Amino acid sequence: MNDVHKYIDTNAQRFQDELFDFLRIPSISARTEHHADMKACADWLRASMQGAGLDASIHDTKGHPIVLGEWKGAGENAPTVLIYGHYDVQPAEPLDLWTTPPFEPTIRDGRVYARGSVDDKGQLHLHIKAIEAYTRTAGSLPVNVIVVAEGEEEVGSENLMPFIEKHAQRLACDAIVISDSTMIAPRSPTIGASLRGLAYFELRVHGPRSDLHSGSYGGAVINPATALARIIATLHDEKGHIAIPGFYDDVLEMADFRKQIGELGYDENTLAEETGVPSLGGEAGYSTPERLWVRPTAEINGLLSGYTAEGSKTVLPATAMAKISFRLVPNQDPATIEKLFRAHVQNVTPEGVRAEIITMHGGRPWRARLEGKLVEAAARALESAWDKPVVYAGEGGSIPIVPEFERVLGAPVLLMGFGLPGENAHAPDEWMSLENYVYGAHASASLLDELRGG
Amino acid sequence: MNDVHKYIDTNAQRFQDELFDFLRIPSISARTEHHADMKACADWLRASMQGAGLDASIHDTKGHPIVLGEWKGAGENAPTVLIYGHYDVQPAEPLDLWTTPPFEPTIRDGRVYARGSVDDKGQLHLHIKAIEAYTRTAGSLPVNVIVVAEGEEEVGSENLMPFIEKHAQRLACDAIVISDSTMIAPRSPTIGASLRGLAYFELRVHGPRSDLHSGSYGGAVINPATALARIIATLHDEKGHIAIPGFYDDVLEMADFRKQIGELGYDENTLAEETGVPSLGGEAGYSTPERLWVRPTAEINGLLSGYTAEGSKTVLPATAMAKISFRLVPNQDPATIEKLFRAHVQNVTPEGVRAEIITMHGGRPWRARLEGKLVEAAARALESAWDKPVVYAGEGGSIPIVPEFERVLGAPVLLMGFGLPGENAHAPDEWMSLENYVYGAHASASLLDELRGG
Numbered sequence: 001m002n003d004v005h006k007y008i009d010t011n012a013q014r015f016q017d018e019l020f021d022f023l024r025i026p027s028i029s030a031r032t033e034h035h036a037d038m039k040a041c042a043d044w045l046r047a048s049m050q051g052a053g054l055d056a057s058i059h060d061t062k063g064h065p066i067v068l069g070e071w072k073g074a075g076e077n078a079p080t081v082l083i084y085g086h087y088d089v090q091p092a093e094p095l096d097l098w099t100t101p102p103f104e105p106t107i108r109d110g111r112v113y114a115r116g117s118v119d120d121k122g123q124l125h126l127h128i129k130a131i132e133a134y135t136r137t138a139g140s141l142p143v144n145v146i147v148v149a150e151g152e153e154e155v156g157s158e159n160l161m162p163f164i165e166k167h168a169q170r171l172a173c174d175a176i177v178i179s180d181s182t183m184i185a186p187r188s189p190t191i192g193a194s195l196r197g198l199a200y201f202e203l204r205v206h207g208p209r210s211d212l213h214s215g216s217y218g219g220a221v222i223n224p225a226t227a228l229a230r231i232i233a234t235l236h237d238e239k240g241h242i243a244i245p246g247f248y249d250d251v252l253e254m255a256d257f258r259k260q261i262g263e264l265g266y267d268e269n270t271l272a273e274e275t276g277v278p279s280l281g282g283e284a285g286y287s288t289p290e291r292l293w294v295r296p297t298a299e300i301n302g303l304l305s306g307y308t309a310e311g312s313k314t315v316l317p318a319t320a321m322a323k324i325s326f327r328l329v330p331n332q333d334p335a336t337i338e339k340l341f342r343a344h345v346q347n348v349t350p351e352g353v354r355a356e357i358i359t360m361h362g363g364r365p366w367r368a369r370l371e372g373k374l375v376e377a378a379a380r381a382l383e384s385a386w387d388k389p390v391v392y393a394g395e396g397g398s399i400p401i402v403p404e405f406e407r408v409l410g411a412p413v414l415l416m417g418f419g420l421p422g423e424n425a426h427a428p429d430e431w432m433s434l435e436n437y438v439y440g441a442h443a444s445a446s447l448l449d450e451l452r453g454g
Numbered sequence: 455m456n457d458v459h460k461y462i463d464t465n466a467q468r469f470q471d472e473l474f475d476f477l478r479i480p481s482i483s484a485r486t487e488h489h490a491d492m493k494a495c496a497d498w499l500r501a502s503m504q505g506a507g508l509d510a511s512i513h514d515t516k517g518h519p520i521v522l523g524e525w526k527g528a529g530e531n532a533p534t535v536l537i538y539g540h541y542d543v544q545p546a547e548p549l550d551l552w553t554t555p556p557f558e559p560t561i562r563d564g565r566v567y568a569r570g571s572v573d574d575k576g577q578l579h580l581h582i583k584a585i586e587a588y589t590r591t592a593g594s595l596p597v598n599v600i601v602v603a604e605g606e607e608e609v610g611s612e613n614l615m616p617f618i619e620k621h622a623q624r625l626a627c628d629a630i631v632i633s634d635s636t637m638i639a640p641r642s643p644t645i646g647a648s649l650r651g652l653a654y655f656e657l658r659v660h661g662p663r664s665d666l667h668s669g670s671y672g673g674a675v676i677n678p679a680t681a682l683a684r685i686i687a688t689l690h691d692e693k694g695h696i697a698i699p700g701f702y703d704d705v706l707e708m709a710d711f712r713k714q715i716g717e718l719g720y721d722e723n724t725l726a727e728e729t730g731v732p733s734l735g736g737e738a739g740y741s742t743p744e745r746l747w748v749r750p751t752a753e754i755n756g757l758l759s760g761y762t763a764e765g766s767k768t769v770l771p772a773t774a775m776a777k778i779s780f781r782l783v784p785n786q787d788p789a790t791i792e793k794l795f796r797a798h799v800q801n802v803t804p805e806g807v808r809a810e811i812i813t814m815h816g817g818r819p820w821r822a823r824l825e826g827k828l829v830e831a832a833a834r835a836l837e838s839a840w841d842k843p844v845v846y847a848g849e850g851g852s853i854p855i856v857p858e859f860e861r862v863l864g865a866p867v868l869l870m871g872f873g874l875p876g877e878n879a880h881a882p883d884e885w886m887s888l889e890n891y892v893y894g895a896h897a898s899a900s901l902l903d904e905l906r907g908g
Contacts, residue, residue: 030764030765030766030767031765032764090767091763091765091767093763094665097664097665155765155766156766196669198669198768200768202766207731208729208730208731209729209730210551210730210878210882210883211551211880211882212878212880213850213851213879213880213881214753214755214779214781215650215652215781215849215850215851215852216636216746216849216850216879217729217850218746218751218753218850219736219737219745219746219749219781219850220725220734220735220742220746220850221725221729221735222731222734222735222736223753223754225686225754225755225757226686226689226690226752226754228683228757229682229683229684229686229687229754229757229776230683230686230687230690232679232680232683232684232687233683233686233687235680236680271675275662275663275666275671276662276663276664277661277663277675277676277806277807278806278808279805279806280674280675280676280806281674281675281676281804281805281806282674282675282676283673291674292670292671292672292673292674296673297668297672299668299672299680299768299770300677300679300680300683300759300760300771301668301679301760301767301769301770302679302760302761302767302771303679303682303757303758303759303760303762304758304762305756305757306754306756306757306777307545307547307755307777308756308757308775308777309545310484310485310486311484311485311545311609311814312484312610312656312755312777312779312814312815313484313544313777314652314654314755314779314851314852314880315755315756315880315881316753316755317754317755317756321762322679322683323760323761323766323767325668325766327669327672327673350735351733351735352731352732352733352734352735353731353732354732360765360766361766395670396669396670396671396672396673396674397669397670397768398669398768424664424666425667425670426665426666426667426668426768427664427665427666427667427769428664428665
């Protein structure tokens with residue numbers, strides 16, 4: 001193992017150069033104009049896996065390809081670890097808010113700034129480099145390893161589970177390792193205890209056939225933008241509770257986890273300073289980490305209506321649009337939430353306009369099993385890399401395929417994230433800590449070693 | 455007079471060709487990139503006025519130039535008529551909703567489709583052509599005439615009144631004629647009885663320093679888009695009344711005008727069909743024409759926040775913006791409304807975000823004097839052109855400079871509009887009726903004749 005760790009340290013600069021190449025590819029899965037970049041990124045990744053000693057292959061899907069890396073040399077009786085990550089990234093807009101361009105990785109203060117640096121290219125790449133370190137020094141891996149990298153995580157992972165189901169035999173494993181989340185604080189190695197689910201919609205309110213003069217028609221024609229705002233305002237009550245009837249019916253109170261959270265010593269000031277808000281806020285009766293980890297939300301992700309450019313235009317808009325998503329907690333189900341949301345919108349939409357709801361994507365919430373060999377091995381691996389005790393924390397974001405992986409492959413998922421608070425995932429100036437990138441590679445290598453012998 | 459009217463009919467095609475040239479100039483006052491077009495449009499207009507027999511001149515302002523046409527040959531004792539119009543137009547977006555491009559005038563079904571066709575180039579041009587018909591046939595005009603054409607009507611007319619005040623002596627007149635409004639129905643020549651005022655704002659709600667991941671932060675950071683929607687939802691109560699404290703304090707009930715409106719036989723179905731709305735709506739207790747002409751409104755003219763492009767992005771936006779305007783009725787004052795609006799927003803803005811209000815522009819409401827020589831002359835002129843009785847109707851839109859003109863020049867304003875319901879002013883596929891363009895020119899010529907002798 002010493003050789004493996006030494007290899008990682010010796011080659012850290014080269015690993016970083018390669019990561020930069022990976023980050024330069026604008027693999028934005030949501031945009032059709034980046035189709036060729038997605039393909040180029042999959043090719044790059046296949047070569048990278050191959051270089052690390054894996055048998056790598058590209059598998060076309062109805063959407064973007066899946067890149068698979070396999071090493072089964074440990075034999076049928078040895079455990080198999082499946083590592084999952086994604087090579088697609090979020091759109092980079094608004095571009096003018098980036099300090100340096102999103103696809104020109106730049107180091108400032110020990111951080112790599114680039115779209116996809118932490119979500120999830122950096123966190124995927126460090127596992128590949130850990131594997132390379134093993135195969136180049138020991139000539140083999142201590143366990144069988146499968147790496148699955150998809151290109152559609154940011155657009156709903158529609159084609160991943162059909163692929164996993166189809167190849168369930170080939171992908172059979174004893175543990176699923178995912179690094180697509182954050183540590184609770186710098187130098188606090190963290191194992192993920194929970195994930196929120198997601199139900200994402202576009203709500204369109206239609207009024208007049210075309211935009212109208214707000215003077216000539218205003219007052220007698222219901223304004224779709226006003227109607228949309230009034231619908232949105234019904235999503236919460238005055239206390240910040242979600243006011244859609246039935247919304248909380250399936251929510252677990254998770255008293256045990258809330259007790260653990262209370263003992264974490266979560267620092268709210270850090271979050272307020274990091275985000276720059278006048279004050280934090282949210283649902284009455286819950287602490288900040290509870291609001292993030294064990295309580296569902298309704299968020300407006302986008303608003304568009306009428307005239308939005310420079311100056312003023314006295315228009316009564318024909319239509320108004322909101323992107324609305326719900327974060328879900330155990331045991332909420334996205335399909336049930338969709339039904340409740342549709343019924344609620346129908347109920348509160350004013351006369352004179354028509355509401356249309358388009359379902360974008362969704363995913364179930366998840367809770368980790370926090371006992372057993374996998375978690376224990378991971379705790380030892382992380383503690384050896386950071387020389388600090390592991391903490392167990394929730395994650396406000398969603399990785400919809402986590403519960404699906406467990407269901408289809410029948411193996412437990414381990415969330416071992418190397419992001420950090422304030423990393424700007426999905427926002428301008430996304431970054432990943434270079435220290436976490438290197439320590440993460442050490443932890444990944446140690447985990448393979450810890451899992452040796454099952 | 456027969457020669458004048460004959461000249462108009464004989465030259466109608468040439469007039470129309472010249473109007474098309476006028477409409478081809480994208481004189482969008484709100485956009486700095488159209489600065490040169492504004493200048494070109496003013497030059498074109500000066501030449502057109504000169505060609506009609508007026509002494510034409512261009513007067514620079516701090517913004518876009520004012521074009522002045524003058525003919526004082528009727529002598530000091532003859533009455534002077536000032537005709538006002540504007541050569542600037544609204545932005546044309548959304549461009550993809552135009553059947554034919556906004557600056558390539560096209561005739562379909564007896565209508566000229568183009569941005570500015572009815573608002574206000576067509577309505578200004580027909581007066582110039584009436585003057586031309588007079589000077590070319592009679593060699594003189596029956597009254598002194600001044601034409602004032604500004605280039606900033608669509609952006610608040612900031613520099614017009616300073617110009618009028620500075621040149622009040624030169625612009626002294628007995629009547630002010632403005633054609634920038636609509637007839638109540640096809641072939642119903644209409645004199646404007648009222649205009650609504652305007653108070654236009656941009657409301658910006660600021661939350662976190664930059665866009666955040668809606669999963670990692672949602673629930674603990676107040677969402678500015680949600681906050682904006684909640685603020686907007688407080689602008690009206692459930693009955694459609696504006697819920698800003700004090701908003702109606704200065705509103706005149708105008709029982710006499712409401713009685714007149716009730717006798718108009720206003721056809722609500724036409725408006726519903728024309729706009730394509732599921733149903734009309736608005737403030738409880740008022741009919742559709744009352745909602746448009748004697749009641750104030752609060753309209754959302756634009757909404758923008760977060761991610762609005764194709765697909766989905768799980769972002770918690772840093773900021774959310776609404777363009778909000780109020781239409782005012784006598785005796786509301788835009789400055790008072792601004793104070794009430796600012797106090798209300800401050801009062802209802804949730805903790806955790808910061809609201810900022812930017813004042814764009816405003817204007818006072820107006821009521822016409824519906825007796826006296828000017829209105830009687832106009833009624834005869836319109837009735838002779840259309841061979842139909844004149845109706846007196848309100849106008850939901852605003853021409854903020856109308857009450858200002860009366861104040862500064864001490865002469866009454868006549869609103870003699872040649873637009874029609876459904877003309878799409880400020881919207882895609884704006885059009886003007888060619889019949890109204892020609893009949894309007896006849897009516898304009900007749901009005902000058904009717905005003906002969908004061």
